[in-house]
Amino acid sequence: MDIERIRQQFPVFSIPTLKDSVFFDGAAGTQMCKSALDASVRSAIEHNANLGGHFSTSTLARQEIDRARCAAAALVNANCAEEIVFGHNMTTLTFHLSRCLGRSLRKGDEIVLTRSDHEANISPWLELAKDLELSVRWLPFDSQTYGFDISEIESSITERTKIVALSYANNITGTINDVALVAALARRKGAIVYIDAVQFAPHGVIDVQALGCDFLVCSSHKLYGPHHGILWGRLEVLEALIPYKPRPTSDSPPYKLETGTKSREAIAGILGAIDHLAWIGREFGGASEQSDKRQQIVAGTRTVVEHEQGLVQQVLDGLKGFEGIRIYGYCEPSELSRRVPTLSFTLESTPSEVVSQHMAEQGIRLWHGNNFSTETIGALGLDQNDGVVRISLAQYSSQDDVQRFLSALDRFSCPASHRPHRR
Ligand SMILES: Cc1ncc(COP(=O)(O)O)c(C=O)c1O
Incomplete structure (x- = not known):
């Protein structure tokens, strides 16, 4: 999937004040595509x-x-x-x-x-x-x-x-x-x-x-x-x-x-x-103009999933090395098909709200808290207000976005000399 061509379908990326944002808030609401x-x-x-x-x-x-x-x-x-x-x-x-x-x-x-x-x-x-x-x-x-x-x-x-x-x-x-x-x-x-x-x-x-x-x-x-x-x-x-x-x-x-x-x-x-999804299926997923809409949608969805799974792997590779991080969800490469690209974590020494404020200052839009999942947050033994830091990737997310997020998160890691586990 050509990520630049996908991003061109989202007018938000042509707005001067927003185009450099990282939108990792898709699980709460994605940006609207042009055809919608x-x-x-x-x-x-x-x-x-x-x-x-x-x-x-x-x-x-x-x-x-x-x-x-x-x-x-x-x-x-x-x-x-x-x-x-x-x-x-x-x-x-x-x-x-x-x-x-x-x-x-x-x-x-x-x-x-x-x-x-x-x-x-x-x-x-x-x-x-x-x-x-x-x-x-x-x-x-x-x-x-x-x-x-x-x-x-x-x-x-x-x-x-x-x-x-x-x-x-x-x-x-x-x-x-x-x-x-x-x-x-x-x-x-x-x-x-x-x-x-x-x-x-x-x-x-x-x-x-x-x-x-x-x-x-x-x-x-x-x-x-x-x-x-x-x-x-x-x-x-x-x-x-x-x-x-x-x-x-x-x-x-x-x-x-x-x-x-x-x-x-x-x-x-x-x-x-939905037409946009079908378009992805035709452009990148191997569906033809003659395929029916369902086939085009399925091909589009599979294309997006493949793209997102690659990014999840990149996030996990980056996050796993952080000392004091706890990731809540499947983390192994063999488990990627058992999860969607929504990843939540907490840092041992930093409240989720502080992480989320710092990210906002860097133009990285993500959510923290319980995200209306009070039962899950309770079962994980977490504070209902501070909850987790949640990033959710979308079809327009790029490797660059992930890299910016990981670099911004670096602010909360220990100095290099105190990070034996950091890869
Ligand atoms: C799993 C899940 N169900 C339901 C909802 C509520 O959806 P809506 O905003 O359409 O009411 C959300 C919103 O975040 C959600 O994540």
């Missing part, structure tokens, strides 16, 4: 009308949303575009969905959550459990894999389990969890499987058919698009759902779950972001 920005602006100018009218701006807006739905269906390998629901963001979609699913739950029913999840896939279910007096069972955090512990699934998922909510990749440690295994067991017991793929989606090929889940949700703003959420739901499950909606809103999926006026410019931007 162009599509959003075009939608706001050329198709700025609500849906359902006979006039051209309305019909064009509708067509664009239909195309975005088809593209999102190709992204996750859905059966049809009606399985794609757009919403404000993953968190809001999950609160909404949890309320709708709760309509068919009864006191004493069980739900299974994991201690490897972001709060966006915990709090909605805990609130539901409180309201309906459901029992909550937890899959513990596994300090060996830095994800959830699957050895406990047989005892955690029972005949009474109605929902299993779990994350594809941990947003602190980067571990890719074996969600297909859990989904298979959960479905055998008749439970609904809800997967948070927010952190996995930018770094791996999603195939909801192979996963065997019922819902999968991700964020466009971590996929180089605008701030918006994308939810996939199995059609028959969506059809059976009793939604909270205004009476005149359609009773059919996906419309019954998309209440109120849609953010047409965000949805158009999602189409632009």
Whole structure:
């Protein structure tokens, strides 16, 4: 992958005050690619009308949303575009969905959550459990894999389990969890499987058919698009759902779950972001103009993953030599395919906040703290406020970025004479 050509697709790198930044904050939100920005602006100018009218701006807006739905269906390998629901963001979609699913739950029913999840896939279910007096069972955090512990699934998922909510990749440690295994067991017991793929989606090929889940949700703003959420739901499950909606809103999926006026410019931007991924597949991944969109997306994603894994190795090689550093996640070259390029660490002698302030002064944008993963941070025995220093690489990250980050981190290492382990 030609990194310079990728970076040219991101207008932020042509802004004088920003072009020298290192954007290692992608797990919280990536920069927007040109095709997403162009599509959003075009939608706001050329198709700025609500849906359902006979006039051209309305019909064009509708067509664009239909195309975005088809593209999102190709992204996750859905059966049809009606399985794609757009919403404000993953968190809001999950609160909404949890309320709708709760309509068919009864006191004493069980739900299974994991201690490897972001709060966006915990709090909605805990609130539901409180309201309906459901029992909550937890899959513990596994300090060996830095994800959830699957050895406990047989005892955690029972005949009474109605929902299993779990994350594809941990947003602190980067571990890719074996969600297909859990989904298979959960479905055998008749439970609904809800997967948070927010952190996995930018770094791996999603195939909801192979996963065997019922819902999968991700964020466009971590996929180089605008701030918006994308939810996939199995059609028959969506059809059976009793939604909270205004009476005149359609009773059919996906419309019954998309209440109120849609953010047409965000949805158009999602189409632009997925087109960008398909473009990478054609330019660098060996897909042709004739390949269908899914093939182009898969080829684009694989190309990005290969690039990112090379950078993760470079980061790990640099970090491992630091004395007093603790990295939370897979670190060995043979383990790279088991993680996404989000790496968290703490330094023995320096608070994470101090590292993050220093990096900000150097133009290196990264996050510290718990990143809304309070269960993971608790399981790692870390302070909830100071948490970890987290860097998250993206398709536009370069070897140069990694080098700048490692050099900036050098400020916190001991003098050379006191660093026997430094490579
Ligand atoms: C794993 C994970 N799930 C969910 C979310 C929430 O996503 P959204 O910003 O779309 O609400 C985040 C945000 O960082 C996340 O990392």
